[in-house]
Every structure is written in structure tokens, then in C-alpha cells.
Amino acid sequence: MTPSEIRTAVRTLQAQGHSLREISRLLALSRNTVRRILRAPDRPVTEGTACDEATLATVKARFEQARGNVVRVRELLAEDGLEVSYSTLTRWVREADLRGPPRRAGEYQFVPGQEMQHDTSPHRVRFMPADKPLTVQCAGLVLAYSRRLFIQYYPRFTRFEAKAFLLEAARFMAGVCPVCVIDNTSVLRAAGAGADAVVAPEMAAFARTLGFRFRAHRVGNPERKGRIERPFAYVETNFLAGRDFADFDDLNRQAVDWCRNVANRKPKQALGMSPDAAYLIERPHLMPLPDALPPVYELLERVVDLYGYVSV
Secondary structure: OOHHHHHHHHHHHHHOOOOHHHHHHHHOOOHHHHHHHHHOOOOOOOOOOOOOHHHHHHHHHHHHHOOOOHHHHHHHHHHOOOOOOHHHHHHHHHHOOOOOOOOOOOOOOOOOOOOEEEEEEEEEEEEOOOOEEEEEEEEEEEEOOOOOEEEEEEOOOOHHHHHHHHHHHHHHHOOEOOEEEEOOOOOOEEEOOHHHOEEOHHHHHHHHHHOOEEEEOOOOOHHHHHHHHOHHHHHHHHHOOOOOEOOHHHHHHHHHHHHHHHHOOOOEOOOOEOHHHHHHHHHHHOEOOOOOOOOOOOOOOOEEOOOOOEEO
């Protein structure tokens, strides 16, 4: 029996004239437990109480007012004079399907050489000897099939840094996949979003020279590039934890060493092997890099006057 059924049974037997000893024997409860149940006041709403239509209407109104926060809903109901336990309230919310159906969950499957994913994340890094935390941008790229990871850090992340990073990532992977999935960042995108995103011409040309193209995922769907989303937390808790860095050169040098010797050598349960082992399967399917790699430069617009002077 549930706790509410036990309390009801104890009180029913007492009302029928049974002694404390008989109640204890019939329900296989200790006498102290029976005494405690009998001494406790009746609850206005018990765990097994059904929710009538009037109460449900109030719960729905308060649920909408509290924006789905059940703890706050319980407080608002208490202000209305309705005392209800948290477990009962969550059961009512669940039975009334107030939260709606759960979000679909699953995992994308990729074949070797099908896709790579790129994203950035702000991280707090301490540089010695100042030992002051500084917010820097961690750029990451991962091969979707083998999950081989490459990261680098930059004080900012503009299209210039994006080109430098993508070139280093392509060298690290010794090839590229034909598609690189990104979010809807303005660093790489000129207009639109999702399937209608227009990649900035200079970034599209740079990617085309390396042999791939960008594809932006749907807005509000970060799971589409979950292969690169999840490693950022691992980077913060494993790579950054307990390490000292002199400058950005030292930081990025250690980041590459960590990718080679830690992140990509650690076996992953989903793969059944390490990313490096899976990379051996994927590498023959990657598109080779061109003999002449594209130059990395920052495109700036300047006005030249009639006398040949440039305004910077």
C-alpha cells in the first residue's frame, strides 16, 4: 500500500473500534508508527486525492502564471487557500499534461567522411603571472563520424580568426568533409538563418578553396551539431582545470597536445573505440587538401583620396 492508503486504513480501523495493538498486528506496523499516524492532523489534500475540475482549472491558471514553475505554482495555490503537497501537485500537472509532450530525443548517425561540425564557446582562462581570469573564445571542430576533436583559443573570433582556425583544423585532420555544420553566427553568415542562411562571400570562398561548404542548422536546434556542443564542457573541466598558461601561444600549444594525447585517445562508449581509432576508418573518406592552401587575410575597405592618401 502507498503511505496515503496506510494512513487511511489506520484511521478506518480506529473508527471501527479496533485497539492500537490490533491495528498494529493487522497492518504489520509498529505501535509507534500507528500512534504517529493517529496523532498527525488530517491533511487538506493527500497524495492520493484526485483533482476535480474546479481545482484543475485553478492549477492550470496558476501554472500559466508561474510559467511552468511547479514550486511557484504551489506557493500561489497556498495563497488561494489550497494546501497541496509538491508530489501531489506534480502528479496533477503530469496527469493533466500541462507540460506538453516531452521533446523528441535521439542521436544523429553519420558515415565516415560525411560531415564535420564547428562552433565556438566563451571560456574563462587564467594567464600567468597575472593570474587574472580572462574571457577568451574557444573554437572547435569535430569530425562527426570519428568525433576527432581540434580546439584553439583566440582573444576574439572574427572572420579573420575563423579563417585561421579552419585552416589549422583542416591541417590537423589532414582533410575535410564536404559539409561543415554551423550555427547561425554572424561571423560566418551574411543574412538569413537555418536553411535560408546566406554565408558571407569571403567565408564561402575560403571554404570552397579547402573543399567544403557551410550549412547552418535550424534556429533553436543546437542538438543538430551536438558532436561539437558536448565537448566544450569536457574541455573546461579537463583541459583548463589545473593548467597554467603563459600566453595564447602556450595555451594553443597545450590545447593541441591535449587533443592529440588525451581527448582523441580516450575511448568513447558510443564509438566502442577512441576517436583516433575511428579516425583511421574515416581518414580515407576525407577530401584531400589542395596543394596550394588559401592565404589567411583580413579584408578591409579603405577610401583613397585624389592625392593617393588612404584613410585608416
